[in-house]
Each structure stands twice: as structure tokens, then as C-alpha cells.
Amino acid sequence: MAVLHNQVLLPANYGELFSFWTRFPDAVLFAGGTSFLRYSGALAPAGDRGSGFPKNILSLEKIDELHRITRTERYLEFGAMVKLNEIIALGKIVPSALSRTLKDLASWPVRNLATIGGAICQKFRVVSDVAAPMAALDARYELRTANQSRWISALRYSSVSESLENRELLTRIRIPLELWNYTVCRKFKSCTTDDEYGGVLIFLAKNQKEILSDLRLVFAGETLFRDKNSESFLAGRALPLERKDTQHYGALWETYLAGLGKPGPMLRSKLVNSIISILLGLSD
Ligand SMILES: Cc1cc2nc3c(=O)[nH]c(=O)nc-3n(C[C@H](O)[C@H](O)[C@H](O)COP(=O)(O)OP(=O)(O)OC[C@H]3O[C@@H](n4cnc5c(N)ncnc54)[C@H](O)[C@@H]3O)c2cc1C
Incomplete structure (x- = not known):
């Protein structure tokens, strides 16, 4: 036939x-x-x-489950077909790293059609802007084939071609709800042809009794960057931070990115300067 x-x-x-x-x-x-x-x-x-x-x-329009939004005390969960503007409209329950990134993505009419699942799985760019807040917030994705479903961390989900099996789809996105006292989102345009993608930088930090108890810094550009080594260097330090520590943290990121050879030198130096300036906001 x-x-x-x-x-x-x-x-x-x-x-x-x-x-x-x-x-x-x-x-x-x-x-x-x-x-x-x-x-x-x-x-x-x-x-x-x-x-x-x-x-x-x-x-995927007619599959009701994919349009569901669920909130518990511990997490916020979206079906893959929830629209970007629907998420923004939820207001303060959405972690600000995510809502700010979404507000900067494309234009209002595009966000009115575009879904969170499509944003994560899009092939416009290797890594979507949305990947940065998802990885920083330790989100997890449910992926499903005809025979099984599995959960994968947003940090491990690098791109559609590398992360999805044959005839597998993204069905749910689960985001832990934690209180972050400090959130910074910065969108970078591409600088040169070496830095085709530009990207989004997310910095999150917790202040518990004047101690920097937890922090996350993720950059989603050509790929996802998160350096847990440099995070453990700062975690547990007293606030405000000492200036020499902010410089050292910037240097650790410089070394990490240089080792990876990405992004290109101009975007790399913008990124490192931005990281230092964000941390200076936490120093005296
Ligand atoms: C004008 C414009 C500006 C843009 N600017 C930006 C930007 O600044 N930053 C950025 O990151 N992106 C940008 N984008 C890309 C945009 O984020 C995506 O087009 C959008 O998020 C895709 O969502 P969608 O629901 O329309 O998905 P679709 O277009 O329907 O699908 C996107 C891809 O994902 C696959 N797919 C969809 N849903 C699933 C699923 N549940 N499981 C597995 N695969 C699936 C589809 O087969 C397709 O390959 C821009 C797009 C436009 C048109």
C-alpha cells in the first residue's frame, strides 16, 4: 500500500x-x-x-494531559503543551529565573503559540534559552515512548538529537520550588560568528543568616555550562563576600570555559565580566 x-x-x-x-x-x-x-x-x-x-x-493539541499545570508544596509541573504566556500569567508562583527568561524570549504573539515542550525541544538553536533556568532550578523532564517513561535532569538533557530516543516525546516538566533570595538573568546576543548562539546566564543564590548557603550559575549558549567546582568554592562563605573571592570565582569560570574551548573568546570574556559583576553585587 x-x-x-x-x-x-x-x-x-x-x-x-x-x-x-x-x-x-x-x-x-x-x-x-x-x-x-x-x-x-x-x-x-x-x-x-x-x-x-x-x-x-x-x-499534540488534543492530548489533555499535556495541557495540565500542577502545583504542590514542593514543585510546579507543566505538561509539555502549556504555552509560554500561560506560564508567565501564573505570576509569582513561577520561579523568577523562568518567568524572566520567558519574557525575554521572542515576542508576545510567538509566546502565545509556543509551548514549553516545544521551547525545550526546538531545533532553532542547539540549546534553548529556557534550558538555562531549567538547569539552574534543577528541573526534570519526563520523556515517554510507547513502552516506557523515564525522568532526566534538565542539566543532562542537552539537545533533542542527543537526548530523545527514536519516537520519544517530552511529556512533563517538573520544577522544584525553592526560595532563592537572589536571581539574576542576563541574555547575551551573539558577538561574532564564533559565538553563533549568544545565550542566557542565570545566577541563583540563597542567603541563610548571612551565609551564602547555596548558589547555581548556568549559561545556556551553544551548549549548557554549569561548573559545580566553582559553586563549591563559594558555598558556605559569609555575606557580604570578600572581593578577592569574587575575582577568584570569575577566574575559576574563565579556566572552566577556556578548558571547554567554548564559547568564543569575545563572548567568554563578556560572560566572565558579567559573572564578576553579579558577584560584586553580593560583596561589600
Ligand atoms: C520570531 C522567533 C523568535 C525566537 N526567539 C527565540 C529566542 O530568543 N530564544 C530561544 O530560545 N528561542 C527562540 N525562538 C524559538 C522558539 O522558542 C520556538 O520556536 C518555540 O519555543 C517552539 O515551541 P512550539 O510550541 O511552537 O514548538 P513547535 O514549533 O511545534 O516544535 C518545535 C520542535 O520541537 C518538537 N517538539 C514539540 N513538542 C515536543 C514534545 N513535547 N516532545 C518532543 N518534541 C517536541 C517539534 O517536532 C519541533 O521539532 C524563536 C522563534 C521565533 C519564531
Whole structure:
């Protein structure tokens, strides 16, 4: 039998979804559809309109579970189809590292269509801006195939191609709710062709009785960067921090990034300067 093309498949539950996926193995998951604008609308490169648009589409729209938002004392959980603007509209219950990053991502109309699952799994960039707050907040992702589901930490989820198995989808995103006294979000534009992606820097810190009891610093650019070594150097120090410690922390990051060879030198030096300036905000 000839394979049918140009199908828009609308499963109502996971059973239907995986059975469609078996019948149409080339079907591409479709959430808010914003990443497909490149192929069809005004964002399509000249002369490239329509090329590369998937032949068969597997829409996640009708799967109720994927639209759910759950809050407990310990965590906030989103189904993969929750829209970015819906998350922003939840207000103060959303950790500010996440809501601030979302407010800076694309424009209001795009955020009204785009979903949190699509943002994490998008292929526009290797690593989405959203990956930075997710990794800093120690979020976890539920991934599901026809036969099993598994949880993976946001820090380990590096990109769609490396993290998702064949015919696997992201279903839930769980974010621990912790009190962070200090949150900084900075978005970097790309500086040179070496730094194609720019990225987002998130810094979180806890102040318990004038002690820096916990901190996280994550940069999501071409890949995800988090240096636990430098975090343990500062954790437990008295606040305000001594200036020499802030400089040393910056130097540890410089060494860490130089060792990785990414991002390019200009973005790296902007990043390290930014890290030092953030920490100076915690020093006397
Ligand atoms: C004008 C514009 C500006 C942008 N600016 C930024 C920016 O500044 N920073 C940034 O990080 N991003 C940016 N983006 C990318 C944007 O974040 C993504 O287009 C959007 O988040 C994708 O969400 P969506 O729901 O529309 O997903 P879709 O476009 O429907 O899907 C995106 C990809 O993920 C796959 N997918 C979707 N849902 C799932 C799932 N649950 N499990 C597995 N795979 C899935 C799809 O097959 C597709 O490959 C921009 C996009 C546009 C159009």
C-alpha cells in the first residue's frame, strides 16, 4: 500500500499517538508550530518557502494531559503543551529565573503559540534559552515512548538529537520550588560568528543568616555550562563576600570555559565580566 502524505494527525491520548507514529514513522511532532514558521511564513528564507516542511504532522493539541499545570508544596509541573504566556500569567508562583527568561524570549504573539515542550525541544538553536533556568532550578523532564517513561535532569538533557530516543516525546516538566533570595538573568546576543548562539546566564543564590548557603550559575549558549567546582568554592562563605573571592570565582569560570574551548573568546570574556559583576553585587 502506498504511504499517505500530507496528513495532520490529532491523537487524543498516548495510545493513539504511538499507534499513529508507528503507522507514519516520518510524522513530526507539532506543538505550537512556531519553529515551522521558518518553512511557511514570512520567516521563510527567500525561495525556500514550503521546502523542508514536514509531510506528516503529529499534533499534540488534543492530548489533555499535556495541557495540565500542577502545583504542590514542593514543585510546579507543566505538561509539555502549556504555552509560554500561560506560564508567565501564573505570576509569582513561577520561579523568577523562568518567568524572566520567558519574557525575554521572542515576542508576545510567538509566546502565545509556543509551548514549553516545544521551547525545550526546538531545533532553532542547539540549546534553548529556557534550558538555562531549567538547569539552574534543577528541573526534570519526563520523556515517554510507547513502552516506557523515564525522568532526566534538565542539566543532562542537552539537545533533542542527543537526548530523545527514536519516537520519544517530552511529556512533563517538573520544577522544584525553592526560595532563592537572589536571581539574576542576563541574555547575551551573539558577538561574532564564533559565538553563533549568544545565550542566557542565570545566577541563583540563597542567603541563610548571612551565609551564602547555596548558589547555581548556568549559561545556556551553544551548549549548557554549569561548573559545580566553582559553586563549591563559594558555598558556605559569609555575606557580604570578600572581593578577592569574587575575582577568584570569575577566574575559576574563565579556566572552566577556556578548558571547554567554548564559547568564543569575545563572548567568554563578556560572560566572565558579567559573572564578576553579579558577584560584586553580593560583596561589600
Ligand atoms: C520570531 C522567533 C523568535 C525566537 N526567539 C527565540 C529566542 O530568543 N530564544 C530561544 O530560545 N528561542 C527562540 N525562538 C524559538 C522558539 O522558542 C520556538 O520556536 C518555540 O519555543 C517552539 O515551541 P512550539 O510550541 O511552537 O514548538 P513547535 O514549533 O511545534 O516544535 C518545535 C520542535 O520541537 C518538537 N517538539 C514539540 N513538542 C515536543 C514534545 N513535547 N516532545 C518532543 N518534541 C517536541 C517539534 O517536532 C519541533 O521539532 C524563536 C522563534 C521565533 C519564531
